[in-house]
Amino acid sequence: MSRRQFVLGLALATVLGLAPASAQEKSIVVSSTTSTTDSGLFNHILPLFKQKTGIDVKVVSQGTGQALDTGRRGDSDVVLVHARAQEEKFVADGFGVKRYPVMYNDFVLIGPKSDPAGINGTKDIAAALKAIAAKDAPFISRGDKSGTHSAELRLWKAAGIDIAKEKGDWYKEIGQGMGAALNTASASNGYVLSDRATWINFKNRGELQIAVEGDDRLFNQYGVMLVNSEKHKHVKKAEGQAFIDWLISAEGQKAIADYKINGQQLFFPNATARGA
């Protein structure tokens, strides 16, 4: 092999390396939350959508704050998240076209079997959080501006606790996703707020179990929005809207309702509910 061949070979390898990875097909990028991916929902519904429309949906799963930011930058075509106030701001600021409610599930407060705050089996989430703060029981917070983090902050407020001021060593903000927060809680026997879907699908439970559930304030609504093509011209408007239309159609709603783990339904479609 001559020197020239050596160099040419390297150059060729590079060109091959940069060849298109896949043939062009209809596809959209959806930025969504870790809960929808970690729970396995997308794996269940996306093949059905693709079969019907031929559109490939590529999901980037992030916390709600980051997922909205991905849409704001124009790096996704559709955003599916769960923090209504932030979603409405996203639309009001002109980054999203319109917000459609899709489905809901609920949050659950997870805690160790030893239950240092003495709240296992109770229903009042505000009272439970007060007890945790009063006993300085270990609490793991997402701390990542996700939908679950926003919900947690709202619940502390409902409990009359200014968590920014009153947090001590017992309150740990880990700045990571739902799974990582559950792993941390499992390793340190702490309390943690989780969406039910991620919890049901979570395997490394250790001593953890559901401590508090069923409070109306633990309701968790998901919304979907098309990124505004007036802000970002390249947004795949038709395909993105087709995905949204399918999600809120009777067929899409049924696909969501049909997703179950161990016989338990994880998400409850409510696209037609008023005010959701």
Next chain:
Amino acid sequence: MSEGASALELIFSGDSDLYSIVGLSLYVSLSAVALAAVVGFPLGAFLALVNFPGRSFVVVVLNAFMGLPPVVVGLAVFLLLSRSGPLGFLGILFTPRAMIVAQALLVLPIIAALARQTIEDLWTEYRDELTAMRIGPAGRVATLLYDARFSLMTTLLAGFGRAAAEVGTVMIVGGNIDGFTRTMTTAIALETSKGDLPLAMGLGIVLISLVIAVNGIAWGVRRYGELRAG
């Protein structure tokens, strides 16, 4: 060995997801190393042979950049390639191409710095001969690169090891999209976050085996080459 067992089950059940993830990991990291080598080898040779003001500074910075934090490289490439960034018009964020670019940038300092050292050592040995033969700068670079090819292979392997093992850039720039930009390392991160630690560990064992296999093949090629070259 429950961890290893679940990974082995995946391998032998012919799990196509696993194969496509392994394939993508190899494709991205090998392409990144090739790209980095095309730039890094000549750059290393240039730094080894040419004296210019500020050369020591460049060498020190290059050596330091061998330890670039992947997450920082990922973030920088993300900001460049984002639709709102300067190269957003390319539309390659969240694709394997973006991952290749990011890993190539990560690996480039390693390849360039190690190549510079190798070639500089060889240069002291060849200097008189090449000068006497009146070979020009381009010829010198080519001769040295060719004669150092076996040592440079180790350089490529160091780069490949770095690329295959990192999760920071591919997670940010690739987005860990199922079936499209999911690599071994981002799959491990995902399974860990789902709390499926045995599967995550199993995938980790597969990844390490893969890196060992690539190194084994490279070692074989090198031995074969050395024997033939005498």
